[in-house]
Amino acid sequence: MRWLPLFLGAVHLALAASTTTTTEEEDDVAAYTKFNDVSIPPLLELTPDNWEKESKASKWLMVKHYSPYCPHCIDFAPTYQTLYEFYYTSKPVGDENANFTNFYDFRFGTINCVAYYDLCSAHKASSYPTTSLFKNGEQVEALKGVKSLVVLSEVVEKALEETKPGTRPAKLELPKPGDTSAPGFVSKVGTLKEATTEDTKVDSVQDVPKTDLVKDAAKVEQPEKDTFITGNDEYLMPTPKTEEKPVDKVVEKVAEKATETKAASEADPSVEAKAKVEKAKEEEKKSTPAAYYEAPAAAAAAAASIKGNKPKSTPNPNGISQPLTAESFQSQVTMTQEPWFIKFYAPWCHHCQAMAANWAQVAREMKGRLNIGEVNCEQEQRLCKDVRVTGYPTIQFFRGGERAEYTGLRGLGDFLAYAEKAIDISNGVQDVDAASFKALEEKEEVIFVYFYDHATTTEDFLALERLPLSLIGRAKLVKTRDPEMYDRFKITTWPRLLVSREGRPTYYQPLTPNEMRGTRQVLNWMKSVWLPIVPEMTASNAREIMDGKIVVLGLLNRDDEESFTGAIREMKSAANEWMDKQIQLFQLERQELRNAKQLRIEEAEDRNDQRALRNAKNIRINMDRADRKEITFAWVDGTFWQRWIRTTYGIDVKDTGDRIIINDEDSRRYWDQTTTGNPIVPSRTSILETITKISQNPLNIKPKLTISAFEKMFFDMRMTFSEHPYLTMGCILGIAFGCLSWFRNSARAQRRGTHFKLEEGGVSAPAEKGSTGGFIQSVFGGNGGNSNGPKAD
Numbered sequence: 001m002r003w004l005p006l007f008l009g010a011v012h013l014a015l016a017a018s019t020t021t022t023t024e025e026e027d028d029v030a031a032y033t034k035f036n037d038v039s040i041p042p043l044l045e046l047t048p049d050n051w052e053k054e055s056k057a058s059k060w061l062m063v064k065h066y067s068p069y070c071p072h073c074i075d076f077a078p079t080y081q082t083l084y085e086f087y088y089t090s091k092p093v094g095d096e097n098a099n100f101t102n103f104y105d106f107r108f109g110t111i112n113c114v115a116y117y118d119l120c121s122a123h124k125a126s127s128y129p130t131t132s133l134f135k136n137g138e139q140v141e142a143l144k145g146v147k148s149l150v151v152l153s154e155v156v157e158k159a160l161e162e163t164k165p166g167t168r169p170a171k172l173e174l175p176k177p178g179d180t181s182a183p184g185f186v187s188k189v190g191t192l193k194e195a196t197t198e199d200t201k202v203d204s205v206q207d208v209p210k211t212d213l214v215k216d217a218a219k220v221e222q223p224e225k226d227t228f229i230t231g232n233d234e235y236l237m238p239t240p241k242t243e244e245k246p247v248d249k250v251v252e253k254v255a256e257k258a259t260e261t262k263a264a265s266e267a268d269p270s271v272e273a274k275a276k277v278e279k280a281k282e283e284e285k286k287s288t289p290a291a292y293y294e295a296p297a298a299a300a301a302a303a304a305s306i307k308g309n310k311p312k313s314t315p316n317p318n319g320i321s322q323p324l325t326a327e328s329f330q331s332q333v334t335m336t337q338e339p340w341f342i343k344f345y346a347p348w349c350h351h352c353q354a355m356a357a358n359w360a361q362v363a364r365e366m367k368g369r370l371n372i373g374e375v376n377c378e379q380e381q382r383l384c385k386d387v388r389v390t391g392y393p394t395i396q397f398f399r400g401g402e403r404a405e406y407t408g409l410r411g412l413g414d415f416l417a418y419a420e421k422a423i424d425i426s427n428g429v430q431d432v433d434a435a436s437f438k439a440l441e442e443k444e445e446v447i448f449v450y451f452y453d454h455a456t457t458t459e460d461f462l463a464l465e466r467l468p469l470s471l472i473g474r475a476k477l478v479k480t481r482d483p484e485m486y487d488r489f490k491i492t493t494w495p496r497l498l499v500s501r502e503g504r505p506t507y508y509q510p511l512t513p514n515e516m517r518g519t520r521q522v523l524n525w526m527k528s529v530w531l532p533i534v535p536e537m538t539a540s541n542a543r544e545i546m547d548g549k550i551v552v553l554g555l556l557n558r559d560d561e562e563s564f565t566g567a568i569r570e571m572k573s574a575a576n577e578w579m580d581k582q583i584q585l586f587q588l589e590r591q592e593l594r595n596a597k598q599l600r601i602e603e604a605e606d607r608n609d610q611r612a613l614r615n616a617k618n619i620r621i622n623m624d625r626a627d628r629k630e631i632t633f634a635w636v637d638g639t640f641w642q643r644w645i646r647t648t649y650g651i652d653v654k655d656t657g658d659r660i661i662i663n664d665e666d667s668r669r670y671w672d673q674t675t676t677g678n679p680i681v682p683s684r685t686s687i688l689e690t691i692t693k694i695s696q697n698p699l700n701i702k703p704k705l706t707i708s709a710f711e712k713m714f715f716d717m718r719m720t721f722s723e724h725p726y727l728t729m730g731c732i733l734g735i736a737f738g739c740l741s742w743f744r745n746s747a748r749a750q751r752r753g754t755h756f757k758l759e760e761g762g763v764s765a766p767a768e769k770g771s772t773g774g775f776i777q778s779v780f781g782g783n784g785g786n787s788n789g790p791k792a793d
Contacts, residue, residue, distance in 0.1 A: 035085035036181050043084055044109035048119050055137040060106040060159050063132050065125035067114050071455030073129045076146045078177040080131070083152050084108040086175055086182060092167035104163050106156070133159065149174045315339070319367030321359055321374045326383045329375065333398050339426035340398040341366070341406075341419055342373040344384055349392040351410075358412045365416055370423055397422050397472060404469040408540045418473050425468040429477055434484040445532040446475035446501050453481055453494040460495050463517040470523055475499070475530045497522065499529045502572065504579075533579075534571045537636045545634050546665040552691065553661045554635035554682055555645055557653050567658050567682035568635065574687040575633040586623070593621045629664070631691060648706050658682050662694060669703035 033040045046054055046063060055061055064080050066073040087108070090100050101107055113120035113128060123132055123139060133141040133155055141155055153174055161168055173183040181187070315338060316322075324333070324342065333340050343359055345352035363372040377384035377392065387396065387403070395406040397418075408414045429450070432440065440447060448471070450464055468477050485491070489498060489505055495516060497508040508525050510516040537545050537553070545551060552574070556567050597619045604613035638645060638653030646652050649661055649670060660680035662671040674680055674690050693700040721728040 033081070033085060034180060035082075036089045036185050037187055038089050040085045040088050043081070044107060046109045046111045046116075046119070048116055051119060052137075054109065055134055058101075058105045058107045059136060059163065060104070061134040061137075062106075062108050062156065063123070063134060064108075064110045065113050065120045065123060065128060065130040065132065066110060067128045068112060069114065070128045072146050075454075076129045079146070079149055079152070080108075080110075080129075082175055082177045082179060083149055083156070086149075087156060089182070092164060093169055094167070103167075104160050106160065106163070135159070149177065313338075314368055315371045316363065316367055316369065319364045321363040321372045324373045324375050324380075326380055329373075329380075329383060332371075333373070334401055337400045338371060339422060340371045340373055341422065342375060342396055342398060344375045344377055344387070344389045344392065344394040344396070346377050346392045348378075352393045355393055355410050358410065358415060361412055362415045362419065366419055370419055397469065399426050399469060402466065402469050404472055408473060409538075422472050425472055425477070429464060429468060429479050432478045432480050432485075433482040434488065437478065437480065437482075437485065440476065440478070441500070441503060444476045445535075446499060446530055448475055448477045448497065448499050448526065448530075449485070449489070450477070450479040451481070451486065451489070451491045451494055451496040451498075452479060456495050459517055463519060463522075466519045467522065467526070471526070471530070475526075499526070501529070501533050502576075504533065504576065531632075533575050534568065534633045534635060537634045545632065546663065548629070548666060550629045550631045550694070551663045551665070552631065552633045552687060553663050554633075555638040555649075555651060555653050555659045555661060556635050556682070557639055557658060558637050559639060563658060570682045570684050571633055571635065571687070574684040577684065577688060578631065578691060590621060590623055593623075597621065629666075631695065660687060660690075662690060663706075664703070667703075668706045670706060671701055671703050673701065675701060 032042065044054065064076075066076070087106070088100055092098050092100075092103055095103070111120055111123075111125075113125060120130075123130075124142070125132070127144055129146065131143040131147060131152065132139050143151065143155065153172065157168055157172065175182050321343070332338070333342070341362070343352075343355075345355075359372075359374070366372055375383060377389060393410075397404045397406060406418060408418060437447075437449070448467075452460070464479065471477055489500075497516070498505045499508075506529050508516075508522065510521075515521050531541070531545065534554075535541065535545065552571070554567060554571050556564055558564050597616065600616035600619065601613065604610075604616050636645070638658070642652065642654070649672065651659055651661070651672070653659065656679070658681065659672065660682055662680065664670065671690065671694055672680060674686060675693055680686050680690050690701070
């Protein structure tokens with residue numbers, strides 16, 4: 001009995017060794033692939049140890065430099081594998097028995113740049129994937145990035161034709177990445193029955209092994225969180241303990257489908273059986289949770305939206321504005337993902353009291369849709385200080401730890417419009433395709449579009465989720481990975497961000513990935529483009545539209561619908577044409593600066609002046625247009641703003657009809673006439689003609705003032721002081737120093753007695769030597785003392 005444990009241990013080790021050997025053999029077999037019914041050996045793996053030997057073993061060697069963690073490399077892997085398999089089985093014209101590798105002396109290989117970085121660096125593979133062609137160990141061509149089979153095939157065919165001219169077919173039909181046979185290939189496998197049975201077994205055994213799945217489902221206890229791994233990122237999706245785990249259901253369904261598939265293939269080994277296999281696979285895919293198949297974006301969005309296991313409660317169930325304290329604010333607002341619209345007020349504030357009725361009505365209108373709250377800052381001073389309340393009332397929208405301040409008007413309609421858009425944005429960034437985006441364009445004037453692909457990282461999506469709150473009431477933000485959208489907006493790199501205004505795209509141009517993820521930088525760009533091409537000017541956006549710009553302002557009568565529609569159409573046409581013209585001028589100016597720099601470089605090279613050459617190369621093309629005012633377009637309701645328009649511009653829309661004013665708010669001036677002296681009307685020709693004259697320097701049209709000449713004088717002084725503070729301070733100090741010097745000299749002269757004194761009887765001055773008394777005496781005669789008049793001789 002003593003030897004029994006030893007005997008059992010030996011048997012156990014023998015079984016383990018047998019299992020290991022079997023596994024290794026299976027792995028070796030699995031490393032081989034099939035193409036055109038030919039077993040293809042694995043790609044040659046190159047290392048620093050075998051590089052010298054393998055690079056000289058054949059005349060041609062095509063090498064893929066890759067990183068196993070690079071998403072683009074993962075995408076490129078099937079293309080390169082198919083290229084290798086296609087050419088491995090390729091035959092020269094007229095010789096069907098020739099071996100491709102030996103006949104053309106051409107091989108394929110790969111280098112893992114993570115493991116062998118120095119070798120990839122020696123090959124100048126600075127980005128992945130990089131496909132290089134070597135001839136006798138020397139690199140002759142390098143292709144950076146993901147390339148198609150057509151591009152790669154052109155490189156290979158060129159080398160093959162150089163080696164064996166006239167042996168390649170005139171027209172080459174290439175397979176698609178992942179294909180197991182070339183186009184037009186007819187399989188030579190025995191019978192359809194055998195092929196179908198083999199395929200069925202592979203599908204049922206390799207794809208959905210019933211035995212292992214059932215055992216795993218029975219033995220393995222599911223964790224509290226299901227882990228979904230998509231691409232290179234891992235996302236944890238919380239799963240309540242009390243609910244039945246979805247993975248268990250999937251395992252059971254997959255096992256059942258595997259059983260049905262196997263039975264079908266045994267009972268009816270025909271084409272019908274194969275069709276059943278394909279149908280079973282499709283049903284299996286449908287029954288699997290979508291997170292297993294969707295892109296990282298969907299998983300990231302789901303992970304971001306699920307913060308806890310508690311079910312989401314109905315917002316604002318009673319339709320009232322809920323009073324919040326510091327404790328309830330933390331537990332209900334900041335610690336949850338539920339959206340809240342909150343008013344911070346003081347009981348003694350008259351504006352707060354006037355707004356109270358509208359706020360209560362907003363709460364009633366938002367019953368069951370949006371939480372409405374209020375904080376009494378007299379009682380919760382610390383809380384109001386933490387959220388940076390500087391005046392009453394302050395209204396903010398919260399979602400979790402993020403917030404956005406409401407800066408619009410305080411009417412009921414303004415509150416409700418903002419709340420509706422806040423509800424829409426609080427649901428997350430909408431994913432759209434080409435059809436839904438086209439429908440969205442009909443409703444929204446400004447749409448920000450975020451383009452992503454499977455390689456977009458979690459950091460990118462988290463940065464995207466921080467943007468929507470700042471866009472409430474401004475614009476719509478959506479994301480897409482639709483290839484049709486890529487083609488429409490010519491997107492070739494990901495992620496990308498653009499704004500579409502009236503179908504006109506403007507692209508965000510980040511220089512580094514951090515600039516794409518920097519919320520502040522992205523928002524600054526968004527603020528510069530989130531207005532429509534021709535927005536309506538209101539009290540809430542007037543400063544944003546007018547400050548720092550020359551504005552083509554349409555004074556329109558909204559009541560006359562036909563005239564109003566035509567005027568808006570003409571203004572949009574003029575705006576688009578002007579923007580196109582400015583883009584062309586910008587590109588032309590940049591090209592001229594580049595040409596001037598190139599001329600300097602060439603001149604320095606001709607003179608062999610290295611110093612001048614360095615200086616020429618260091619010249620930076622500065623396209624900063626800060627010294628030029630941007631010309632924008634807007635319109636205002638001439639009836640609603642009748643009083644302001646009449647007092648500022650002296651125009652009454654009801655009497656004159658629709659008019660155009662070109663306003664320069666910073667200089668308190670405007671233009672309302674063309675070069676011919678006629679009023680500017682809402683016409684593309686009239687607008688563009690006048691803008692061209694105004695944008696020239698000196699001005700060809702004399703402006704009018706929105707203030708009086710006296711006010712203009714003081715305004716110009718104030719603007720000069722504000723625009724040139726250092727010069728202003730220098731002038732003030734200079735004047736002060738001059739005044740001080742004058743007073744100082746006056747005091748010094750008075751102490752020395754050099755001032756004249758008016759005394760009774762005439763002018764008197766001390767008769768000192770060198771004083772003015774001698775001068776007076778010489779002029780008027782007599783002594784320098786009392787002189788009542790000229791003396792006779």
